[in-house]
Amino acid sequence: MCDDEEPHSFKIVFLGEAGREYVMHADSDEQMEAWMRSISSASYEHITMMVAEMQKQLDEITSSASSEGRLVDVGEPAAPSPVAPPRQRRANPFHQSEPPPAGPRLGFRALHEELGRVICYDRTNWWERRAPAVAQLIEL
Numbered sequence: 001m002c003d004d005e006e007p008h009s010f011k012i013v014f015l016g017e018a019g020r021e022y023v024m025h026a027d028s029d030e031q032m033e034a035w036m037r038s039i040s041s042a043s044y045e046h047i048t049m050m051v052a053e054m055q056k057q058l059d060e061i062t063s064s065a066s067s068e069g070r071l072v073d074v075g076e077p078a079a080p081s082p083v084a085p086p087r088q089r090r091a092n093p094f095h096q097s098e099p100p101p102a103g104p105r106l107g108f109r110a111l112h113e114e115l116g117r118v119i120c121y122d123r124t125n126w127w128e129r130r131a132p133a134v135a136q137l138i139e140l
Helices: 029-041 044-068 108-139
Strands: 009-014 020-025
Touching: 009 029, 009 044
Parallel strands: none
Antiparallel strands: 009 020
């Protein structure tokens, strides 16, 4: 929010070498909330690009109005409130609508014996595949 005297004002501050501050004003709480939602959902790069474009448009309006000798009311909105870009929905693997199907629950001993058999089988196969290579090394 902003320390400005206007009730629906807020400030956007860009840090860095060419850092600038922009004080924005909305006509109502709803409009200010719409602006804040749009700004908070945009990336920093997108906001800087949008601010640069808006600054360019403001400069063009101001320069054309001053060359014609007219006064310009910059506070009057030229377009309706901006709409926030759609957010990409990512699936949360931990938030599932249905729990995974439960299989039979094994006790520790049964689980240990089952996994032990699988490990012994895999180790025997590995050793049998490795045995010819080891035999050749021994013969040298």
